Amino acid sequence: MHVRNGASPVSERYDVAIIGGGPSGSYAAALLASGGHSVVVVEKKQDTGIIPCCTGVVGTAYAELVGLEPDVIISSAMSATFVSPFGRQFQVASPHPQALVLDRALLERRLLRRAAMAGADVHTGVVVVGIERNSAGFELRMAGDSRGKSIMSRSIVVAAGVNPGMTGRLELGAVQHYMVGAHAEIEMDGVSETEIYMLQQEARGLFAWLVPTGNHTVRAGVLSHRAAAGFLRRFLDRAAVRSRLRNGQIQVSQRPVPVAALGCTYADGLIVIGDAAGHVKPTTGGGLYFGAIAARAGVEVLSDALKRDDVSSARLSRFEREWKREFGSELQRGSRVRSLYGRLSPERVDAVIGWMAESDLVDRMIQSPSFSFDRHSGALMTGLMRGLMGQLVRPHSPAGGGAA
Ligand SMILES: Cc1cc2nc3c(=O)[nH]c(=O)nc-3n(C[C@H](O)[C@H](O)[C@H](O)COP(=O)(O)OP(=O)(O)OC[C@H]3O[C@@H](n4cnc5c(N)ncnc54)[C@H](O)[C@@H]3O)c2cc1C
Known part of the structure; x- marks a missing residue:
């Protein structure tokens, strides 16, 4: 395996x-190295x-597409409970596992190792x-220990996560x-299935989740338009959550989640994939599956272009x-x-709800x-619209009379 720390001068x-x-x-x-x-x-x-800033929940289709080893999968989920801003609950259950919870750090290590095993040179700790x-x-020019060194290539794949500076400099x-x-x-304690909290009373569009990963460990998260770390701390301080917490010291990390695709994802000699291109479900912020589909599509096109010696835009x-x-229409509906x-x-x-x-x-x-777990926006829109129409014929009486 050719994982190296720092880049050596590359001829x-x-x-x-x-x-x-x-x-x-x-x-x-x-995929490219195997080809x-x-x-x-x-x-x-x-x-x-x-530990990556990611809950690591994917549909079963991701595991099939990427060919995940069983030890990367911590558990599968067949149900989830939605909790409304006023504490009303609604359970969704499926007869088959819909979602998988992954060991997210192991996933990253395995995929990188696979690239190296397939013959790619992998340099970590290099910017x-x-x-x-x-x-x-x-x-490509490097920083840090590799300052002054460079890597030459016929083409590039930009997979640098949310990186508007990089795509901007590439004129994309x-x-x-x-x-x-x-x-x-x-x-x-007491989190036996995924719990999803709609927190519209705190900020429009805000929602939070608790995903059990076994042995009393839980991944908690929020998706919001701003100040996500603060919202997550406030969520964990709500009585219904705090009363079940086992540890007091909580490390919160946050990062941007693109909820729209980049206007153009290719140029002469390059393609952009994954979060860098906004290949993310706008409904949940999940990007692993669409990132992998984009990677596979990109590899097919780039590989063909390299063989023809024509990597033009x-x-x-x-x-x-x-x-x-x-998945373009799924992004639009989402x-x-x-x-x-x-x-x-x-x-x-x-x-x-x-x-x-x-x-x-x-x-x-x-x-x-x-x-499909991954192509759910049509079902969500139908549910939302039917729910909105259904409640129009009934006066609203909040469950419990106040925010939970
Ligand atoms: C709180 C939270 C929860 C999430 N939960 C889920 C979930 O449950 N399911 C799901 O599918 N998705 C989830 N996501 C989204 C998911 O994590 C991303 O979509 C996924 O990680 C995207 O992978 P990527 O490889 O495109 O980008 P990244 O994972 O961001 O990887 C980009 C890599 O590029 C490196 N890099 C950046 N700049 C440079 C540079 N200049 N030089 C060298 N390297 C560079 C970075 O270090 C990084 O390792 C979540 C996101 C958040 C924030």
Whole structure:
């Protein structure tokens, strides 16, 4: 395995340099290297084992696509309970496991190791600070211990996570809409299934979650338009949560979550994948699955372009058509759901959850063979609209009469 810390001066010119060894970049690297291309991955983190700011919940389709080893999967989930701003509850249950909870740090290490085993050169602890074009392709400039050293490549894959500066300098613009996700690993009692809290009374569009990972450990998170870490601390301080906490010291991390795609995800010699391109579900902020689909589509197009010795933007434009065909409409519908949810008052959200608890619509949708954990925005929109219409015929009476 060729994992190196720091970049050595490189005389070889790679077919592809991948900037970012997160889940999207390392998955792409393994596929490209397996296809016979010379590949280098440059990853800024020294230790890819540190706890990532991510809950690590994916649909079963992600495990199939990426071919996850069983030890990366901590557990599977068949149900979740939604809690309205006024404490009304609604349980969603499926006869089959819909979601998997992953050992997120192990996932990152495994994907990076796979890239190295497939033949990619992997440099960790190295930051790309400059990308210059030349007649032969690109020259990447490094910082830190590798200052002054560079890597040459015919093409690049930008997989550097949310990075408007980098895509801006490459003249691709920046993702226009972000939310912020906050994450904490905590110890709690009495969390036996995923709990999702709609916190519209604190901020429009805000929601929080608790995901059990076994042995009293729980991943807590929030997605909000701002100040996510503060909202997460406040959420963990609510009586219904605090009373179940086992530990007092809680480390909270936060980072931006793109909720719209980059306007253009290719140019001469390069493609952009994963969070860097906004390949993320706008409803939940989940990006592992769409990032992997984009990586696979990008690899197919780039590999073909390299074999033809034509990495022009005209040839690479097929990448954007491919990922849009796979999940472009899901991103658009998801944005509409997010925008509608963001406009609802806490009373409306409470009433919709109350309506869903009484109706069998959600059960029928989830049990239908066409339902997909990853392509849920159509079902969510139907549920929201039907719920809003259902509550119009009834006056609203908040459960418990006040915020939970
Ligand atoms: C609180 C929270 C919870 C989440 N929960 C889920 C979930 O349950 N399920 C899900 O599917 N998604 C979830 N996500 C989103 C998911 O984590 C991301 O979509 C996913 O990590 C994207 O992978 P990526 O490889 O595209 O980007 P990243 O994971 O951001 O990886 C990018 C990599 O590039 C490196 N890098 C950046 N700049 C440079 C540089 N200049 N030089 C070298 N390296 C560089 C970074 O160090 C990083 O390792 C969550 C996000 C948040 C914030």
